[in-house]
Amino acid sequence: MSEEMTQLYQELIMARARSPHFAGRPAAFEHHAQGENPVCGDQVEVFVGNAQVRHESRGCAILLASADLMAEAVAGKTAAEVSELHAAFEQMVETGQTNPALGDLNALAGLWEYRSRIRCATLPWAALAQALGA
């Protein structure tokens, strides 16, 4: 396997795409919102409750992993903190510059080279922002 190929699709991303930790519609939640990518029909729905986020995602590995890593990263955070993280995330995938504040989310930094795939990773974040009424 060439290194270039696995740079973006690294173990962490593939693992979360294959077996997400935060997938599934919770029995109860306070907010939810849906996002769709018109280019491919991929969909994500996020559920917020109890300072936790869960998601139901149908899409590519980048979308699935991004949704799951997002759910992990925002657990226990305030809306303001989420919004800050969201901004940092967008900047990171646009520029390819990793950011210590983003932790595991930095696994998606390779996306900056794939402009049309950036949307796959930011879609869950957009849905979350909508759910939080931002």
Next chain:
Amino acid sequence: MSEEMTQLYQELIMARARSPHFAGRPAAFEHHAQGENPVCGDQVEVFVGNAQVRHESRGCAILLASADLMAEAVAGKTAAEVSELHAAFEQMVETGQTNPALGDLNALAGLWEYRSRIRCATLPWAALAQALGA
């Protein structure tokens, strides 16, 4: 005066454009028809009567001279002969090949190099054909 310049606008053409021999609406005529070039608004009206053609023309030197030389060339000819001459004239201006049958009309042979001016010379002929019901 360079030769190229006067090749098309030679003495005969300029003379006929300046002082046409067959201009003016006759008191009586059997057929008439009008032609207009939409590109420039130039107009020609031809009047047929007594085996003679006269014309009223408003336009460029090529149009004026062509109408006048046409009137001269077709005098006394039958409709079939006019139609033959018309065809020969069209071919001559398209190809630049002079044709002994065309006599003075050959003065317009230089037009073939000015594709968009060919219309100026053929307009009177088209009007004449229309007047003769061809």
Next chain:
Amino acid sequence: MSAALQAGAFDVERIRQDFPILTRTVHGKKLVFLDSAASAQKPRAVIDAMAHCMEAQYANVHRGLHFMSERTSEAYEAVRDKVAGLINAASRDEIVFTRNGTESINLVAHSFGRALLKAGDAVVVSEMEHHANLVPWQMLRDAHGVELRIVKITDSGEVDFASLEAQFADGKVKLLAITHMSNVLGSYTPAERLCAFAHARGAKILLDGAQAIVHRRVDVQVIGADFYVFSGHKLYGPTGIGVLYARREILEDMPPFLGGGDMINSVSYTHSSWARPPHRFEAGTPAIIETIGLGAAIDYVEAIGFDAIAAHERALTEHALNMLADVPGLSVLGRAQDRGGVISFVMQDIHAHDIATLLDRQGIAVRAGHHCAEPLMGRLGVSSTARASFGVYTTRAEIDALKSGLLRVQQVFR
């Protein structure tokens, strides 16, 4: 003179030398360009013709009396003859230049649709149309009250004639607008049979030839098409130029679409009168340089010859279908008998986007998504597919590279 033009037989390696972009690398890998159905690469002859126009013989057309304008007008109008020759139109006046196939269809939807169809008439399209041959008819439906009907395709990706019969049964259908080759499934539709079918029922027919024109000789008179549309950029020509062919009597009856210079006979405030076709439909300064580029592209493919092109692409497609059959978990969509060099596929548990990105990393360009055919995706039960498509420059080795590339993608997802 291009290498291909000198070659006696079809020699893909010589043809490749005509396309400068094919020597490029992507992510350090040799470019394997399998996205020609979206837009083809350009041969040197096209690039040179456009550059030559701009360097040596350029001015606006039609309205100028000076040398540069006359020569440019001649070159522009000569391409109309070339296009007429390419598709064997009965007359050059049946060829209208547009921006692309999409605009050609919109032109028909506006000029023919609004003026010659009436509320209550029906237009039929198929389940495998590109949005370009669906959305304009939806817009016509919504603005003008015609009915839009959908003819089904079979599971193999072919027109379902029983469904077609049913759609035409009440006699309301006045236009069948249908693809000549699907940009997703690769299926050719039986154009002659469709034309005869429509005409027997008093309907006109528009064929969307955006894909079909690239792979085979098209003869609009043999086919019997009323309208035929395509884009220059898929036929190795530049962007910005497309073609609408329409039979002369129909064009004569159609009012203009866009208004402006060059499409008029005379203009006054109260009333303007229109030029005759095709100029009636070409308002404003046309895509002069691009039309000249299209002319060079037509010369190029004609010199190779459509028999050779079709044979090459048939062999490639067969090879590709064999190769892909060996990739575990891969399914090709559509199994039409009559097909061209476009293959869509999906892979178990691997999203088409991930396939495309991981192939790109290996220098292999394929397309992924709904291919501007969302309703067809629904019919096929997928949300997107990956698509490999071939051109005159595509080689067996590139198809082999696709196969190994796909196997490597599977390893990442293992």
Next chain:
Amino acid sequence: MSAALQAGAFDVERIRQDFPILTRTVHGKKLVFLDSAASAQKPRAVIDAMAHCMEAQYANVHRGLHFMSERTSEAYEAVRDKVAGLINAASRDEIVFTRNGTESINLVAHSFGRALLKAGDAVVVSEMEHHANLVPWQMLRDAHGVELRIVKITDSGEVDFASLEAQFADGKVKLLAITHMSNVLGSYTPAERLCAFAHARGAKILLDGAQAIVHRRVDVQVIGADFYVFSGHKLYGPTGIGVLYARREILEDMPPFLGGGDMINSVSYTHSSWARPPHRFEAGTPAIIETIGLGAAIDYVEAIGFDAIAAHERALTEHALNMLADVPGLSVLGRAQDRGGVISFVMQDIHAHDIATLLDRQGIAVRAGHHCAEPLMGRLGVSSTARASFGVYTTRAEIDALKSGLLRVQQVFR
């Protein structure tokens, strides 16, 4: 790097080196190209940008996930930013790519006109419009029942504000569509004043900038335009690409014009939803190569600078008016205070066509005819005019050649 770009000050001889065609001869004479208002010649930078795109970085835009498509999409979208910068649009999303200025106006007439104007509303145009800014409104009038009104010009070739007041008096006018610079008379219209005038009366304004954009810096925000249109090919760019600027709120309210790929959000048989502007208005494969060429043209003129261009053309125009004043029997049409590098004239007893042909014999390209402004010809009391127009590459020597050429024409007619 072009010679002009390295030059500190405006150096027309260095600029001329950027335009390969200017070294050509016509009928054995050096080409004196005075027909730039019809279409400008192309600098090497534009030719190279287009060739480079086709040789090294080409694929269809927007829908591809692979390297060539992503890079091409970036290059294409970067030109939107350049255009926004050129005219100082508030947002890149206010820039719609079309084929030419004509299509831009037709787009507005269809999408804005049919959806946001209603029967009984009035549209005002001036007596000095190009057909491109007249015929689309006539077609809207005839199809949709809006009224079309004509504002008079003064004998000097300027907008008659008394007439404008009168046309607006009944409050029915919802759109003023007017040229920013006449392609016949060379007059600039007072764009800021016209915008303020229209807005004060609740109307929107469209400025036809096909000529104006070439000669001066245009700032749509300072002007206050609602719509601004122009063509790439007059701005030293390729054919096949034009621009519509429209304020964002207006674009948001406008339904699409053409339907097809790239302009949708989602498509189903019963209902399709549209992409947001500007993509809503760009159906199908755009003029990718030409857009990239336009980007190079904008870079080119920006590097020279509009101050320098305007000063050069002002000086040339003044010189030309002086020279032509010396030609016996010659009358220049229009005497606007504020004018650009376009001069129409007639000569006693010599038809404009004959002038053009005889100048061409001397290598001098001017245009003759009605210049797609038939109603203006009527207003001026002529059936056609000869027109000389200037670009960045035009020299005083060329204008002197025009004068001697005209004197020679008179000798033929003596």
